[in-house]
Amino acid sequence: MKKNLPIxxxxxxxxxxxxxxxxxxxxxxxxxxxxGIFFIMDKESKQKNFSKIVGVLALLxxxxxxxxxxxxx
Numbered sequence: 001m002k003k004n005l006p007i008x009x010x011x012x013x014x015x016x017x018x019x020x021x022x023x024x025x026x027x028x029x030x031x032x033x034x035x036g037i038f039f040i041m042d043k044e045s046k047q048k049n050f051s052k053i054v055g056v057l058a059l060l061x062x063x064x065x066x067x068x069x070x071x072x073x
Contacts, residue, residue: 009038025070032062 013034019027039055042048 006038006041009034009041013038026066029062029066029070032058032065036060036062 013031016027016030016032016034020031021027036055036057036059039051039058042051042055045051
């Protein structure tokens with residue numbers, strides 16, 4: 001399961017960005033959220049600090065986009 005999780009996160013993130021491209025606002029949240037989690041969990045990167053910083057920034061931006069831009073109701 002540990003080896004499949006990054007592939008699953010990448011696939012869900014890609015589908016989120018496809019939804020965003022198709023004008024579904026929640027797609028941006030899904031894409032950035034899964035991308036952030038993927039970069040935070042990435043242990044194979046040679047630049048671990050940079051990967052974690054990018055992951056945290058993507059995760060924070062996903063929540064910013066969720067609370068300010070997405071009309072859930």
